[in-house]
Amino acid sequence: MAKISIDSGVADFECTDGDTILRAALRSGHGMPYSCNVGSCGNCKFVLVDGEVGHLRSDAPAWSERDMKRKKWLGCQARPKGDCTIKFRADPEYLPPHQPIRRRARLTQSQSITHDIREFRFEADGPDDFRPGQYALLEIPGVEGARAYSMCNLPGEGHWSFQIKKVPGGAATEALFDLEPGSEIGFDGPYSTAYLREDIPRDIILMAGGSGLSPMVSIARGIEAAGLLEDRKVHFFYGCRSKEDLIALAELPTPLSDKITFYAALSENAEAGHRQGFLHDVAANEFGEHLKDHEIYFAGPAVMAAAVQKTAYDLGVPMSQLHFDEFY
């Protein structure tokens, strides 16, 4: 156990063995900025004022030699080697609505959705408290490092479900798709600030690119469960390559309401009844300058997330109306 002092004594928290500085800070109720939790976005950088830390991943993409020289470390990767003093700009936006908990989880079932997406259901020790749109970190046996996966179900259902896209040759997804029911994994969560805001009265746009399906399905289900479909229009855009990747909201393992308008954007070949093009272009063509009248949630590969942000910026959507996780 190490004591971590923030900003030379402004506050402190404890970091248990094996935990990282970011996750320990969030568990203790400190709003340390972050996004991916896996060393790729760089949002969690802090300055090490005193003490010694080591990184989980020495090859973390968001950490450079320049950072090392400036004593900057990634909170999601840094494990203290003793008591430390650190500096970062806390922001209440990052305070977790539910305390993230490290625990064990068991795979109970899995089911195919498309040729390369499966829905996995786990039961985990402790409460299943989270917000629609959030993710958990899964430690899969035999795989180095945890991977982030977003829940597709709702809290309080007694399980944690994830829609996961198989990456050819991917270490975690290859192992997950071979996992037998009853297998145990390490589990830590929930995380993410890209969760459903029920109190904002605007109509809602959900955009999922490929593997980004899971959190958008959870948010769509959260919207329905909260009764928001009574007075808000909800538009669900799904971006994929071709016909074989297509999904239908009514045919998901837990079907979504037919009050939600669905648009599929196929980047390779258009199919009858579906749009051709990239997700951000299809949404921009549909709404134009009215995009800014919506609360927008999106998830998917970093390149798609960057394109959606640029489109939203060009069409005058305030950043505060965008809620997203980039998948690395």
Ligand SMILES: Cc1cc2nc3c(=O)[nH]c(=O)nc-3n(C[C@H](O)[C@H](O)[C@H](O)COP(=O)(O)OP(=O)(O)OC[C@H]3O[C@@H](n4cnc5c(N)ncnc54)[C@H](O)[C@@H]3O)c2cc1C
């Ligand atoms: C916030 C977030 C939510 C996500 N939600 C989903 C989801 O709901 N569904 C889905 O299908 N995918 C999701 N992803 C992507 C997912 O986490 C994996 O990146 C993806 O499944 C590929 O993993 P892989 O190991 O099979 O592929 P690989 O190609 O083997 O690994 C790819 C990823 O693992 C990282 N990595 C490599 N080594 C390590 C290590 N030692 N420690 C930690 N990370 C390492 C790489 O930087 C890369 O980002 C999400 C990603 C993020 C960041």
Ligand code: FES
């Ligand atoms: S690099 Fe740490 S949260 Fe993304």
